[in-house]
Amino acid sequence: MTDQLDPARPGRKRSEEARQAILAAALELTAEAGYARLTIDGIAARSGAGKQTIYRWWPSKDDVLLEAGAGEADLHVPIPDEGSYRADLRAFLTASFALGRRRQLTDVLRALMARAQIDDAFGQRFRTAFLQRRRDALAVILDRAQARGELPAGVPAGTIADIVFGVIWYRLLATGQALDNKLADELTTVLAGPPSGSGEPALHASRRKRT
Amino acid sequence: MTDQLDPARPGRKRSEEARQAILAAALELTAEAGYARLTIDGIAARSGAGKQTIYRWWPSKDDVLLEAGAGEADLHVPIPDEGSYRADLRAFLTASFALGRRRQLTDVLRALMARAQIDDAFGQRFRTAFLQRRRDALAVILDRAQARGELPAGVPAGTIADIVFGVIWYRLLATGQALDNKLADELTTVLAGPPSGSGEPALHASRRKRT
Amino acid sequence: MTDQLDPARPGRKRSEEARQAILAAALELTAEAGYARLTIDGIAARSGAGKQTIYRWWPSKDDVLLEAGAGEADLHVPIPDEGSYRADLRAFLTASFALGRRRQLTDVLRALMARAQIDDAFGQRFRTAFLQRRRDALAVILDRAQARGELPAGVPAGTIADIVFGVIWYRLLATGQALDNKLADELTTVLAGPPSGSGEPALHASRRKRT
Amino acid sequence: MTDQLDPARPGRKRSEEARQAILAAALELTAEAGYARLTIDGIAARSGAGKQTIYRWWPSKDDVLLEAGAGEADLHVPIPDEGSYRADLRAFLTASFALGRRRQLTDVLRALMARAQIDDAFGQRFRTAFLQRRRDALAVILDRAQARGELPAGVPAGTIADIVFGVIWYRLLATGQALDNKLADELTTVLAGPPSGSGEPALHASRRKRT
DNA sequence: GGCTAAGCGAGACGGTACGTCGCGTCTTCGC
DNA sequence: GCGAAGACGCGACGTACCGTCTCGCTTAGCC
Numbered sequence: 001m002t003d004q005l006d007p008a009r010p011g012r013k014r015s016e017e018a019r020q021a022i023l024a025a026a027l028e029l030t031a032e033a034g035y036a037r038l039t040i041d042g043i044a045a046r047s048g049a050g051k052q053t054i055y056r057w058w059p060s061k062d063d064v065l066l067e068a069g070a071g072e073a074d075l076h077v078p079i080p081d082e083g084s085y086r087a088d089l090r091a092f093l094t095a096s097f098a099l100g101r102r103r104q105l106t107d108v109l110r111a112l113m114a115r116a117q118i119d120d121a122f123g124q125r126f127r128t129a130f131l132q133r134r135r136d137a138l139a140v141i142l143d144r145a146q147a148r149g150e151l152p153a154g155v156p157a158g159t160i161a162d163i164v165f166g167v168i169w170y171r172l173l174a175t176g177q178a179l180d181n182k183l184a185d186e187l188t189t190v191l192a193g194p195p196s197g198s199g200e201p202a203l204h205a206s207r208r209k210r211t
Numbered sequence: 212m213t214d215q216l217d218p219a220r221p222g223r224k225r226s227e228e229a230r231q232a233i234l235a236a237a238l239e240l241t242a243e244a245g246y247a248r249l250t251i252d253g254i255a256a257r258s259g260a261g262k263q264t265i266y267r268w269w270p271s272k273d274d275v276l277l278e279a280g281a282g283e284a285d286l287h288v289p290i291p292d293e294g295s296y297r298a299d300l301r302a303f304l305t306a307s308f309a310l311g312r313r314r315q316l317t318d319v320l321r322a323l324m325a326r327a328q329i330d331d332a333f334g335q336r337f338r339t340a341f342l343q344r345r346r347d348a349l350a351v352i353l354d355r356a357q358a359r360g361e362l363p364a365g366v367p368a369g370t371i372a373d374i375v376f377g378v379i380w381y382r383l384l385a386t387g388q389a390l391d392n393k394l395a396d397e398l399t400t401v402l403a404g405p406p407s408g409s410g411e412p413a414l415h416a417s418r419r420k421r422t
Numbered sequence: 423m424t425d426q427l428d429p430a431r432p433g434r435k436r437s438e439e440a441r442q443a444i445l446a447a448a449l450e451l452t453a454e455a456g457y458a459r460l461t462i463d464g465i466a467a468r469s470g471a472g473k474q475t476i477y478r479w480w481p482s483k484d485d486v487l488l489e490a491g492a493g494e495a496d497l498h499v500p501i502p503d504e505g506s507y508r509a510d511l512r513a514f515l516t517a518s519f520a521l522g523r524r525r526q527l528t529d530v531l532r533a534l535m536a537r538a539q540i541d542d543a544f545g546q547r548f549r550t551a552f553l554q555r556r557r558d559a560l561a562v563i564l565d566r567a568q569a570r571g572e573l574p575a576g577v578p579a580g581t582i583a584d585i586v587f588g589v590i591w592y593r594l595l596a597t598g599q600a601l602d603n604k605l606a607d608e609l610t611t612v613l614a615g616p617p618s619g620s621g622e623p624a625l626h627a628s629r630r631k632r633t
Numbered sequence: 634m635t636d637q638l639d640p641a642r643p644g645r646k647r648s649e650e651a652r653q654a655i656l657a658a659a660l661e662l663t664a665e666a667g668y669a670r671l672t673i674d675g676i677a678a679r680s681g682a683g684k685q686t687i688y689r690w691w692p693s694k695d696d697v698l699l700e701a702g703a704g705e706a707d708l709h710v711p712i713p714d715e716g717s718y719r720a721d722l723r724a725f726l727t728a729s730f731a732l733g734r735r736r737q738l739t740d741v742l743r744a745l746m747a748r749a750q751i752d753d754a755f756g757q758r759f760r761t762a763f764l765q766r767r768r769d770a771l772a773v774i775l776d777r778a779q780a781r782g783e784l785p786a787g788v789p790a791g792t793i794a795d796i797v798f799g800v801i802w803y804r805l806l807a808t809g810q811a812l813d814n815k816l817a818d819e820l821t822t823v824l825a826g827p828p829s830g831s832g833e834p835a836l837h838a839s840r841r842k843r844t
Numbered sequence: 845g846g847c848t849a850a851g852c853g854a855g856a857c858g859g860t861a862c863g864t865c866g867c868g869t870c871t872t873c874g875c
Numbered sequence: 876g877c878g879a880a881g882a883c884g885c886g887a888c889g890t891a892c893c894g895t896c897t898c899g900c901t902t903a904g905c906c
Contacts, residue, residue: 053856114325186366434883478883533750538747581819685854
C-alpha cells in the first residue's frame, strides 16, 4: 500500500508509531463525524502527527483511509472449501455480508468508492488494492466450481462476480438495505440453483409448473 | 426538483434563460474538466449568472448537476410491453445499457452517486429523484411478470431489481467494463431462464447435462 | 497606498470597517508581541477579517503595517518656518526626534526598514511611501535656506539630508540611543553653525583657538 | 564567534572542512538568490553538511552569515595615522566607502542589519561582533584627535561616529546611493572643516562671505 | 586494539505560517 | 425585486522551513 524503501539507506527511519496513530485517527474521525468532515488537519491533530508526515507517506487522505480500512476488511473473508460450489458461494456471501453489516466499515467503504469516482488516480489505487482483491477471492471459488463443472451454462464467472459484488455495493450505496441471510439464500438460488433438498431441481420451476 | 412559486407574486420573474444557462454550464464543465474541478464559481462564470442566482434555486452544485443530468436520462427508458417477462426484461436492459454507454452521462451519474455517499441530504434527494424512478420503471415490468406468474421462485422482485441495478452500477463504478449485449443476454438468462429456442428450458442445464 | 478603483462598478464595496480593523490589529499585535510574531493569520483572527480580505488589498503584511504606521507618522512633523535655516532645522529635528522617541512607532519603523532590505519590492514601496516623504519635508527647509544663502558651502542639501536621517536611523537601528535635545543641538551646530548667541561664530573654533 | 571547546576531550573533532563549506555556501546562496531565499536546508544541501552540523555550531542562519561576512569586512579597514584628524578621517572614510561599494558584501550587511531589528538576540550579537568593532576603529582616530585638540567644539566624539556611520548605513539601507569620494569630501568638510589649502578656514564660509 | 565519546551526512518528525481555493453569505447597483 | 458583480468571513488545502530527533558511520583520544 505504501512505498517500499531501501532498508539500508541513511537517515531516521519511518515512525511506525506515527503510522499507526494516523490510521487510527482517520478511522476514528470518520466514525465520529463522517467522511465529509474528515480533514488532513484533523487527522494530524488527532494523531499528534504533523501534516507533512501524512503527505510524505500517503498521496491523499483517501489513501490513508484505504490503508486503514483495508487491514480491517482483509482478514475476515477467508476462502472456504465446503465441497460444492453452492456451499462455497453461500459461505462467501455470508462472510461478505457480515462485513457489510459493520456500519463503521461500510461507511468507510462507501466513502472510498465515492472518492474513486471523483479522483481518478485514487480510483485506480482503490480498485487494485481493494476491489480486485475481493474479486480474486471469489474467483478462487468460481475457478474451482468451473473445474468441477458446477457453473451454470451461459453465464461466465466474471458476470457472476459482477452480480455478487453488484448487489452488495448497490445495497450499500443506493438503498441502504441490510445484507441479510435471506438475500444470501436468494443470490445462491439465482447463481447456483435451489437448495438440493428442495423439490425444485432448477430455478425456473414455476414456469414449468404452469405448463 | 426546484421550488414552485406563486405565479402572482410581484417582482421580476425567475429567468428561464439563466436556469438553462446554469444547467448547460454545469454539464459542459463536468464534461470538460471532470466533476472534481466543477465549482459554483465556475458554473456562475461560464453561465454568466451570479452565484446568488444559483444558490437561490438549488441547494448545492450537485443538485444542479442532478437536474441537468436527470432530464437527459429520464426520457430514454420507456417501459416496453413485449408480451413476456423475458422479452420485457431484455428490452429494459438494452435500453438501460444504451444510456450506460453514454460516457458524458455516466460520468455525471457516477459523480452524483459518489456525492450521495458523502452528502446525506443530497443522497436522499438523489435516491428519490433518480434511483427510485429507475426502480419504479423496472417494477412495472416485474409486477406484470408476477401477475403472469413468470417470475422465478425463491427470488422476490426487489432482489431482481437489486441484481439488475447492482450489475449496472457496479460496472459503472467499480470495473468500468462496458454494458454490452452479451451482458444483457447473460442477465436475462440468469433472471428469466435461457432463451426459449435454446432447447435448454432451465438455467442449470450444465449440471444436469453431466448426469 | 492602496488601489484606486472605478467607483461606478457593480458589486459590493470594500469594507472600510474591515480595513480599519486590520490596520489596528496589525499595530496592536506588533506592539504586544513584536514584529517577529506578527502573522497574517494573527491579524485576520484579531481583526475578525478573513485572510483573503487582507491578501486582496495588501501585497504583504509589511504593507499593512506600512499603511497602519504611515498614518500615525505623517501628521506630526509639520514644516515650520521659523525665519532662519538654523531655527527651521532645529524645529525639524525636535519634531522628528519626538516621533523617534515613541517606542511603538519606532518598533514598527525599524521592522519596516528591516523588511525593506529583505523584500525588494516592498523596499521600493517603503521608500516611496515613507522615506521619500520625510526627505521631501526636509527639502522644503533646505530649499528655503538655499534661497536665502544660508547653507554652508561645500555640502549639498542632499548630503545634509543624509546626515540628518542617517543619524536618526542609525540610532534607531544600531545603537538604540535616545534622540534627545542634546543631539539636536549638536546636529544643528554641525549643520548650521553654533548658536548665534555663542561667542563662537563658527564650528571649528577650537582649532583656531589653538593657533 | 563560535564556542570555545575543551581541546582535550574525546571524540571526533569539529570538521574545519564542513565549517568552511557552510560559510561559503551561505555567502554563495545569498549572492545568487538573495537573503530572502536563504534557508538552513539550502545551506546544508549546498555545503553537503547535515542540518544538525549547522545547528551545532551556530544559533541561527544569521550567525552563519555574520561569521561568513565578518571575516571579509574585518580585514580591509586598517586604522591609519596620517598625522592629522582631517587626514585620518578622510582615510577612514575612503577605506569604509570602498567596502560599502562591494555589492555582495553590502547585501549581506543589509540583511544582517535587517535581521538585527527582528531578532533581538541576534541583534545583540551583531552589534557586539560587527557594529561596535567599526565604532571602536573610528574611536581610535577620534581619541587621537581629541588628544591633539583637533575635534570641533560642541560635538562629542560619539555624535561624530553617529554621523559617519549614520550616513553610510542610511545610504546602504535607504537610498542606495553610492558611497563616493565626493561624499567623503563633504563629510570631511562637515566634521573636520574645509581642506587646509582652501581659503576657507571654517565651515560656514558662505554665511560669512555674505557679511 | 578495543572502548567510548563526539561529530558527521541523511532524513523523518512535530510544528507554524504561508498563500490559495472554494464555499455560502452579504451588499451594491442596474434593469 | 431579480440578477450580475464582487467583497466578505470562513475553513481546508498542500507547501516550505523551522528546529529537533534518530539512524548508521566515521574519527579520535584513552585505557
